[in-house]
Amino acid sequence: xxxxxxxxxxxxxxxxxxxxxxxxxxxxxxxxxxxxxxxxxxxxxxxxxxxxxxxxxxxxxxxxxxxxxxxxxxxxxxxxxxxxxxxxxxxxxxxxxxxxxxxxxxxxxxxxxxxxxxxxxxxxxxxxxxxxxxxxxxxxxxxxxxxxxxxxxxxxxxxxxxxxxxxxxxxxxxxxxxxxxxxxxxxxxxxxxxxxxxxxxxxxxxxxxxxxxxxxxxxxxxxxxxxxxxxxxxxxxxxxxxxxxxxxxxxxxxxxxxxxxxxxxxxxxxxxxxxxxxxxxxxxxxxxxxxxxxxxxxxxxxxxxxxxxxxxxxxxxxxxxxxxxxxxxxxxxxxxxxxxxxxxxxxxxxxxxxxxxxxxxxxxxxxxxxxxxxxxxxxxxxxxxxxxxxxxxxxxxxxxxxxxxxxxxxxxxxxxxxxxxxxxxxxxxxxxxxxxxxxxxxxxxxxxxxxxxxxxxxxxxxxxxxxxxxxxxxxxxxxxxxxxxxxxxxxxxxxxxxxxxxxxxxxxxxxxxxxxxxxxxxxxxxxxxxxxxxxxxxxxxxxxxxxxxxxxxxxxxxxxxxxxxxxxxxxxxxxxxxxxxxxxxxxxxxxxxxxxxxxxxxxxxxxxxxxxxxxxxxxxxxxxxxxxxxxxxxxxxxxxxxxxxxxxxxxxxxxxxxxxxxxxxxxx
Numbered sequence: 001x002x003x004x005x006x007x008x009x010x011x012x013x014x015x016x017x018x019x020x021x022x023x024x025x026x027x028x029x030x031x032x033x034x035x036x037x038x039x040x041x042x043x044x045x046x047x048x049x050x051x052x053x054x055x056x057x058x059x060x061x062x063x064x065x066x067x068x069x070x071x072x073x074x075x076x077x078x079x080x081x082x083x084x085x086x087x088x089x090x091x092x093x094x095x096x097x098x099x100x101x102x103x104x105x106x107x108x109x110x111x112x113x114x115x116x117x118x119x120x121x122x123x124x125x126x127x128x129x130x131x132x133x134x135x136x137x138x139x140x141x142x143x144x145x146x147x148x149x150x151x152x153x154x155x156x157x158x159x160x161x162x163x164x165x166x167x168x169x170x171x172x173x174x175x176x177x178x179x180x181x182x183x184x185x186x187x188x189x190x191x192x193x194x195x196x197x198x199x200x201x202x203x204x205x206x207x208x209x210x211x212x213x214x215x216x217x218x219x220x221x222x223x224x225x226x227x228x229x230x231x232x233x234x235x236x237x238x239x240x241x242x243x244x245x246x247x248x249x250x251x252x253x254x255x256x257x258x259x260x261x262x263x264x265x266x267x268x269x270x271x272x273x274x275x276x277x278x279x280x281x282x283x284x285x286x287x288x289x290x291x292x293x294x295x296x297x298x299x300x301x302x303x304x305x306x307x308x309x310x311x312x313x314x315x316x317x318x319x320x321x322x323x324x325x326x327x328x329x330x331x332x333x334x335x336x337x338x339x340x341x342x343x344x345x346x347x348x349x350x351x352x353x354x355x356x357x358x359x360x361x362x363x364x365x366x367x368x369x370x371x372x373x374x375x376x377x378x379x380x381x382x383x384x385x386x387x388x389x390x391x392x393x394x395x396x397x398x399x400x401x402x403x404x405x406x407x408x409x410x411x412x413x414x415x416x417x418x419x420x421x422x423x424x425x426x427x428x429x430x431x432x433x434x435x436x437x438x439x440x441x442x443x444x445x446x447x448x449x450x451x452x453x454x455x456x457x458x459x460x461x462x463x464x465x466x467x468x469x470x471x472x473x474x475x476x477x478x479x480x481x482x483x484x485x486x487x488x489x490x491x492x493x494x495x496x497x498x499x500x501x502x503x504x505x506x507x508x509x510x511x512x513x514x515x516x517x518x519x520x521x522x523x524x525x526x527x528x529x530x531x532x533x534x535x536x537x538x539x540x541x542x543x544x545x546x547x548x549x550x551x552x553x554x555x556x557x558x559x560x561x562x563x564x565x566x567x568x569x570x571x572x573x574x575x576x577x578x579x580x581x582x583x584x585x586x587x588x589x590x591x592x593x594x595x596x597x598x599x600x601x602x603x604x605x606x607x608x609x610x611x612x613x614x615x616x617x618x619x620x621x622x623x624x625x626x627x628x629x630x631x632x633x634x635x636x637x638x639x640x641x642x643x644x645x646x647x648x649x650x651x652x653x654x655x656x657x658x659x660x661x662x663x664x665x666x667x668x
Contacts, residue, residue: 033196044168046165051161053065062157077136080132089116093113093173094139098168104149213245284302294323329347331363334394373405406418447477448462467519487502489517490515490520494510573593632644635651644656
């Protein structure tokens, strides 16, 4: 017959702890693990996993391990005498052995049993019956053995499993017969193997409360490791004051009853042990409420409706709400109100832009606007000019004036829609009331003002006409009486630009004044200077000689920094002793690097020291450098240098060691 083996974890395992007495002020106990086995023979074996001895956070100490084997070897056996002679001492002999092992403890027990009969007759030639046949039934051999150890106990300690192995082998022999037939079935070994851990109890268990209200009876170290609250040694769970369930309120206003830990993990607010959801204890949900003034408040939906706001939804924060834009809104009386764009426009206001505050702008009042047909409307100045009207001033009522009828007025350079008197005063040719500019090119005009010419003469004109005729325009609404004309004229500045100002102001700016009434269009300002690109990428206006003396690049006379394309000069920048980046000197210094000079490049420059792995600086990579790495092995200190950290990963380790070994020898 073949050898049989098997391995399984049995549900019939029994583990118990029994106090065995006190010695010298400490308590000793036994932890017994008893597991059953059953396997066919012969031979055969079974592997039985048994829990190791758990010290339970140091609360107990193992003293002795005992292995106890209680086994029975059995089979159903029949035998028949095949010899012609009777066998008065016909008997069955069972012999073999059973072993058990658990770590360093083991047993080896021999099996030898004889099962006698009353004798049998000689063979009758009939198989399986008759006086020559004997049914032994179930024969059993009992094996009991044990082994114990007080030493080398570390292998039995831990939280995992350790295998116990039971092995058995045996066979049957018929005695007192020269020839026989032996039949056996269900030949097997069965029983129990017990492991007894005798140990010393250093401290005892007690109730451990958890946030969910549950309680377990464990050691204090186990309780704390699991996040529980230890209630004291020998304190039973029935006496422990563990927290109990209560109402949990969620942001959407719903309520659920549970434990404090569960409530917090799900985003709720625990209302206390013993509280319930009866009576709606949770406050109503809140969300973003967009108000008419553009602000946002987090309120309930009922509060938002009371404030005439727009509710964005439960649990929506104001920072996430898509509230409509709000800004300054100007009304006809010049009053400004910060409000939504829709409310502003529906109320007849002018919206000045999203996020624009009223203190950032001035709201003009309405005024009279004269139209080309002589009619008048009360509106904003910008609206008046947009439709080609002539604005008469803020708060000027239409009833207080008479708007003249306008027509086409032709000048030498274009045409304007103005009144006859204004056309005559400007020296133009009036084509008639309500006529349009068809005979000459229209000139866009947004109002009239004083226009001064060389020699101090003055006439009313719009800005475009004044400039066209070579005058200096003093602004919309200015008058020629009294005459504003002074020596204001073109001033050529050192950078080649031109402004219109008084001679004194021109002198202060270092410019050359071209005389009163001369505008910049007619002035011939020399362009002696231009844009100068400096090495740091900045731009200044200077003469060509000054630019070149400063090491800059002159962009040409009359050029400006607005149109220049100055690019900062760059060079190689070393960051530490390993990294190199091309950039400007300013950026390199800002990054804490070392600038190697203009027009240098990381392609040709090196930031590495001449011999990176020579830690002691003796000119070669050798034994002392190796000792430095080994002596500083591990994480680098939080402050101070870490010279042995060659690869810069914050730790002196294997790769730093390899770097030193790979560079062994004299430095290049």
